[in-house]
Amino acid sequence: MDETIEGSFQIIGGNFANAGEASMQLKSKLVELGIDEAIIRRAAIATFEAEMNVIIYAAAGRLQYYITPHEVTIKIDDMGPGIENIELAMQEGYSTAPDWVREMGWGAGMGLPNMKKNSDEFKIDSVVGEGTTVKMIIHFS
Amino acid sequence: MTLKDVAEILEADVIADADDLNITIKNACSADMMSAVLYYHTPDSLLITGLTQPHVIRTAEIAGIKSIVFVLDKKPGDDIIALARQKKIPILCTRFCMYTASGKLYAAGLPGCLFK
Numbered sequence: 001m002d003e004t005i006e007g008s009f010q011i012i013g014g015n016f017a018n019a020g021e022a023s024m025q026l027k028s029k030l031v032e033l034g035i036d037e038a039i040i041r042r043a044a045i046a047t048f049e050a051e052m053n054v055i056i057y058a059a060a061g062r063l064q065y066y067i068t069p070h071e072v073t074i075k076i077d078d079m080g081p082g083i084e085n086i087e088l089a090m091q092e093g094y095s096t097a098p099d100w101v102r103e104m105g106w107g108a109g110m111g112l113p114n115m116k117k118n119s120d121e122f123k124i125d126s127v128v129g130e131g132t133t134v135k136m137i138i139h140f141s
Numbered sequence: 142m143t144l145k146d147v148a149e150i151l152e153a154d155v156i157a158d159a160d161d162l163n164i165t166i167k168n169a170c171s172a173d174m175m176s177a178v179l180y181y182h183t184p185d186s187l188l189i190t191g192l193t194q195p196h197v198i199r200t201a202e203i204a205g206i207k208s209i210v211f212v213l214d215k216k217p218g219d220d221i222i223a224l225a226r227q228k229k230i231p232i233l234c235t236r237f238c239m240y241t242a243s244g245k246l247y248a249a250g251l252p253g254c255l256f257k
Contacts, residue, residue, distance in 0.1 A: 020199035027203070037205075038184075044203045045179050052176075052196075102174075105192045105200075110176035117180070 023048040042118040082128035157231030
């Protein structure tokens with residue numbers, strides 16, 4: 001693999017029926033490329049959490065990935081409410097999810113910490129009323 | 142232990158192909174919050190949950206979980222069963238609650254997920 005492989009997905013807020021599709025497609029692509037299983041799992045978990053955040057909190061969002069011989073970069077930008085206090089949102093267990101989201105098994109306040117935990121590089125920017133952008137890089141070695 | 146052992150200990154109904162019962166389960170985690178599963182699981186584990194939603198199957202696939210036990214006699218819908226078969230994730234259904242199911246498996250020697 002010499003060139004960069006790219007992919008892009010539109011994510012619709014509230015669409016739980018297709019939750020995980022983008023992550024699964026990225027996972028399949030990494031499997032195809034013969035990337036180490038543990039690294040694939042980290043990328044898939046980080047992507048799945050990001051995808052769920054868009055579905056839970058935003059009206060819509062876009063997930064893009066770029067795979068080079070050395071790493072995978074995952075970028076997610078959404079049209080959501082934005083995060084008022086990022087430091088607080090990064091704390092394990094902190095969540096603003098409503099009860100109906102918790103009843104579906106999400107909103108434990110582990111999403112952002114889990115994305116960071118599974119990334120080698122993690123960056124989040126958010127503007128209240130406009131949306132949130134997350135960039136995650138996972139190295140292959 | 143094998144998935145067959147798990148099924149016998151939990152007196153569970155099995156929704157899987159016969160070959161699936163031979164897979165080895167190394168440890169287990171019990172949770173209804175999928176983010177907790179993604180955070181604390183280890184690969185090749187068993188998920189014990191009361192949540193019967195399609196994204197439980199997707200969470201299991203993403204996390205590399207081998208099999209799912211639904212507690213309290215909860216029966217997954219046809220869509221969930223079809224998705225689980227497609228992803229090759231065998232399902233067990235037990236009448237026991239999450240606490241009892243977890244306790245029975247732990248007492249039989251199946252440890253919890255190890256994480257740092």
